[in-house]
Amino acid sequence: MQDQMSQMKESLQKTLIQGIAGNGLVAVTINGEKDLKQITINPECASDVEGLQDLILAAFEDATRKLAALNENS
Numbered sequence: 001m002q003d004q005m006s007q008m009k010e011s012l013q014k015t016l017i018q019g020i021a022g023n024g025l026v027a028v029t030i031n032g033e034k035d036l037k038q039i040t041i042n043p044e045c046a047s048d049v050e051g052l053q054d055l056i057l058a059a060f061e062d063a064t065r066k067l068a069a070l071n072e073n074s
Contacts, residue, residue, distance in 0.1 A: 009033075011031065019063025026055040030063045032071075 012032030013061045020027045029038040045052050
């Protein structure tokens with residue numbers, strides 16, 4: 001049982017999901033445990049800090065929705 005739990009945790013850590021917002025202006029990558037691994041920001045949106053913050057949140061929410069869907073289908 002512990003071996004299965006260890007394998008499951010390792011698998012979640014290796015699973016990477018990308019969330020995108022603003023038609024690709026912001027992308028975030030999370031792992032299966034919802035740890036943020038990477039943020040990519042198009043320089044075009046760097047001058048609008050409030051808008052950028054909203055896009056980062058939206059991209060993270062997109063990634064977590066995709067992860068939830070992946071978990072439901074597994």
